[in-house]
Amino acid sequence: MTLADIELHLLAHVVGFDPTVESRVRVFGLTPGAAVRVMRRGWFRGAVLIEVNGRTLALGRSVAEGIHVEPDLAAGTSPGIRHHRARHGSPPGE
Secondary structure, eight states: OBTTTSOTTOEEEEEEEOTTTHHHHHTTTOOTTOEEEEEEEOTTTOOEEEEETTEEEEEOHHHHTTEEEEEOTTTOSOHHHHHHHHHHSSOTTO
16 A cells, blocks of 8 residues: 555554665655555545654655555554544645
8 A cells, every 4th residue: 555545644653665765765755664644635546645753845746656664553643633523524725
């Protein structure tokens, strides 16, 4: 599974990279084992907005497709997102 196809707001951990993107994303703290969350996806294969190491980054769709992740199903979504879903349905941007 890649960052381009993981469910929005679900916590995941980086497990590997395609060789074409590895050197570009490591400088942003995306290393194997890093916790990451996709916050929003642009329309028409646009940018993917992620949260990693307390920072928000925008990645091109092709870069996100080269970052392999495993979902952390035990952690699920953040408490704020769970609260929003309970009160209002799906989170903003979904």
